[in-house]
Amino acid sequence: MTVRAVLFDIGNVLVEWQPERFFDRVIGVDRSAAFFAAVPILEMNDRVDAGENFQDAVAGMILAHPNWTNELALWRDRWIEMASPAIDHSVRLLRALRCAGHPVFALSNFGNETFQIARLAYPFLDEFERRFISAELGMSKPDTAIYQRVEAECGIAQNALLFTDDRPENIAAARARGWQTHLFDGSDGWAARLVREGLLTLEAAQ
Template structure:
């Protein structure tokens, strides 16, 4: 079966997502470790990805964890510094696939408000043929329903979908649906996979 659509995760595939690195730089490692232990910030981020309002969620966290008001305000006000930098080669691959007239979709866990911020700063996120964003759908990877939603909306047979993601659990869920998958550990390996699948020439995948 020929691949009929390529799906990209966004965080750590097209843009590095490193909140730990951001807070280590801004407040120091020791303070960051205490912050992440004292306030369930990553759990909050998962709820935002599932559809909760970003600003409201941070406000609730500040009310519940007043000792970390400054740090939570950093998460809110400087959020765009956490998804950084762009993985340039991966973006070139996205654009090469589109030039080759290969349908390219996004399948990513992302909040509604934070995705709008990201698109304003990274316009290439508007270049997908279709986007499947968790908060818009009210469901997140690796829950099986989001993969089923992709299948239902695009109407493409499972083994004609090729999906790359940096999280093994997200890849495993796609494999259970019969998708072709690639665990992203850098753009060079992904480029080589796209060439092997006959989706890009070696020259186009550089």
């Protein structure tokens, strides 16, 4: 089936998302490991992606884990440093697809407040024809509902959608809906897939 729209995940596809790397650098590897072991911060992040207010979520964590107040304040105040840098080749691919006339959508688990922070840092996040952001929709990958929402709103046949994401469970859920998929493990592999699909020339995919 000819691809009629391409969907990008954002974290670790267009922008690196490496919170552990940030904390290793800022507070040291041992303290960082202890923080992630003691505080369910990634579970909190999932709740924010599902729609919980970012500031309120961090405040609640500080109340629950007062011994980690400084680290939680870092998560709140320096969040953008965890979501960095942009993956430049992937951004070029996004723009090349658009220049070639292909509809390009975002499908990403992201909080409302954190997405606004990211938009300021990364203007290319405003370059999609459509964005399907979990917190805005009140549903997250890999739940079936978010894929159904994409299908209903874009009106494109499921097997004409090509989706890339770095998480196998998100890819599996899309494939179960009949989407074409690409498990992202680097921009070079994604570029090669876009060329094989006839969406980009070799030159445009550089």
